[in-house]
Amino acid sequence: MGKLKGMTEDGRSVRMMWSARQWEKLQLEPYMDEDERIIVAVSGGPDSVALFHILREWSASPAGKRLELEIAHINHQLREQESRQEEQMVRELARSAGVPFHVTHLDVKAEMAQSGKGLQEAARDLRYAFLTELATKRQASVALGHHADDQAETILMRVIRGTGIAGLGGMSVVRYEKKVKLIRPLLRIPKVDLISFCEQGGYPYAEDSSNLSTRYTRNQVRLEVMPQLSKINPQISDALVRLGDQSRSDEHFLMQQAQEVFHNTVKTEGADCLILQAHWLELHPSLQRRLIKLILSYLLSHTRKKEADFETIEQFREACERQDRANFVIKGANGVNLVKEYGQLRFTGAVDGPEPFAYVIWDWRAQPEWMLPGGIHLTFEERWLEREGFESVDSIYAASFDADALLLPMEVRSRQPGDRMQIHGLNGSKKVKDMLIDRKIPRLLRDGLPLLADAKGRILWMPGVARSAHALISPTTKRILHIRTSAFIQSI
Known part of the structure; x- marks a missing residue:
């Protein structure tokens, strides 16, 4: 030197x-x-x-x-x-x-x-x-x-x-x-x-x-x-x-508290952040502001946009407090939006659903696994009942069908206006839109949910929601087609 x-x-x-x-x-x-x-x-x-x-x-x-x-x-x-x-x-x-x-x-x-x-x-x-x-x-x-x-x-x-x-x-x-x-x-x-x-x-x-x-x-x-x-x-x-x-000492302490809240109550889902409004309402306004700042920092790191100003933070904070409406959308600065649905607050960059999709399935043996938009994994598995025996364990993400009763080709697609489904265990049919509302599926997720339909357009199954009364397993069933998906309806 x-x-x-x-x-x-x-x-x-x-x-x-x-x-x-x-x-x-x-x-x-x-x-x-x-x-x-x-x-x-x-x-x-x-x-x-x-x-x-x-x-x-x-x-x-x-x-x-x-x-x-x-x-x-x-x-x-x-x-x-x-x-x-x-x-x-x-x-x-x-x-x-x-x-x-x-x-x-x-x-x-x-x-x-x-x-x-x-x-x-x-x-x-x-x-x-x-x-x-x-x-x-x-x-x-x-x-x-x-x-x-x-x-x-x-x-x-x-x-x-x-x-x-x-x-x-x-x-x-x-x-x-x-x-x-x-x-x-x-x-x-x-x-x-x-x-x-x-x-x-x-x-x-x-x-x-x-x-x-x-x-x-x-x-x-x-x-x-x-x-x-x-x-x-x-x-x-x-x-x-x-x-x-x-002030730096106080801010450091408060941000530590906010980070702990973020870790314990905020669910990150891709480029979205979710928190239950009930949890939000328990927080002091000082922590609410800092939590929004952390959420926006997380979201804006995906977009490389500048940090939101005080007015935007207050706009979001006051909107999160609202209990007079069950559902609403607040469009904020920097492309970040707040969506409230069924007691859940979602900070997101998108307020429109995904693009429509449709896949035709002729032979599930040739392609037993499918990757759908949104990272949803769809798997087909066929069993001969009389040869191997098969115990059907159905759930909202798994369903079994009589393979010989299915009309091919099947189609996995997003929902369409006017869709109806004949639900197993109920008389008549019901609008898919009403089913999604009853199930309290967030609006932003609805257009991305897959529906399985047969060659006549009859909806066989809506994973995460319900299955239909078509192609049920019966005493005469010889082949069972078991279909399952990954869990994709997130809850917090």
């Missing part, structure tokens, strides 16, 4: 110039591993310059962990000469420290024109894309110089926009982006301490002139709002940072 710098003229370590309390505020030990490669994002400002030297000092100390440091610099090319000077300064820092140096030149204006994003958002997205790609290639983590003032501003900006406990937590010390670990060890250190660290250590740094412009929201908060609040509470920054710490 090169010779350790950071010594004053009288030979004192910079570490000695900071109080023990200042060093205790650093969040290093739990978040970094021995011999971990860390790419330090150094803009040239006092915060990132201080971060690099702090990590070097800590890594070289007996109490620290050995780190393999590298420097990455992002030139946004927005301030021309200033940007070039900052790049050269950071390049010299890497050279003097003897660590690898990585640099990229961003075309932020082109990104704005192409994506329609604002300057700050476009610059941030390009910056993080570079850092995560570089870290992936280098098998490294990324250290960022966000400090206590940044944290306080972030929390206040979220309060102004309207946020919940999760937003009040501000930035996390560690988070992952595209599987890359991003570390912010300075979130409890005020900027004034970082400037002092650089000045006492003789470390050159640059001041970004754009930080003085109130054109950007963050600068308005920093230059106008925070000074006004500090007149009321001189320790406003510390107070907001404490609020963030407490």
Whole structure:
């Protein structure tokens, strides 16, 4: 890593110039591993310059962990000469420290024109894309110089926009982006301490002139709002940072509770999530919101769409509370919908049934197994009664027929308008639609249920629902056809 710098003229370590309390505020030990490669994002400002030297000092100390440091610099090319000077300064820092140096030149204006994003958002997205790609290639983590003032501003900006406990937590010390670990060890250190660290250590740094412009929201908060609040509470920054710490702790606990509820009461079925409304109504609204957030996170992971906002979460939460209607459909944002049927709440991306299907079966011996839409497995098994004997064990997913009484070809198909079935044990016939309603089959599942019909179109069997009075086993039966399906009507 090169010779350790950071010594004053009288030979004192910079570490000695900071109080023990200042060093205790650093969040290093739990978040970094021995011999971990860390790419330090150094803009040239006092915060990132201080971060690099702090990590070097800590890594070289007996109490620290050995780190393999590298420097990455992002030139946004927005301030021309200033940007070039900052790049050269950071390049010299890497050279003097003897660590690898990585640099990229961003075309932020082109990104704005192409994506329609604002300057700050476009610059941030390009910056993080570079850092995560570089870290992936280098098998490294990324250290960022966000400090206590940044944290306080972030929390206040979220309060102004309207946020919940999760937003009040501000930035996390560690988070992952595209599987890359991003570390912010300075979130409890005020900027004034970082400037002092650089000045006492003789470390050159640059001041970004754009930080003085109130054109950007963050600068308005920093230059106008925070000074006004500090007149009321001189320790406003510390107070907001404490609020963030407490909020993150509370949010972590509540999310743990919500995850336990998700595990115990929510059934995942493909890309759907189901929960009984009776279970839902037992939950506190705070857990309801977080449970919806977990459900949407699960569903949106299948669609790669953005996380739903507070209004969408509240729309779903209030709909889940409704008991005035047995069935309804709520179409939410991001393609996620809520379907209530027979006391069951289903979060799904689909509100329409599957496509119709039909398969003609001439010879079940040639093809005894069929895979139907929705992953339903259908199996035919023929037995000669007089030769082998056969004990019929019928259920809602298994039925036995007199093979010689079946009119071929048979057809396995989805339901059609006007379908009726002569149910075994009942006089006359009944509409399939009414049977499905009586059985309380969710509407989204009905068009995907298979029906077995004979050559005359008579429905022989509706797996999961009922069998007909046709082709029953009798004393004269010689061949039995036993048909079974996998269980496909899910319940929770």
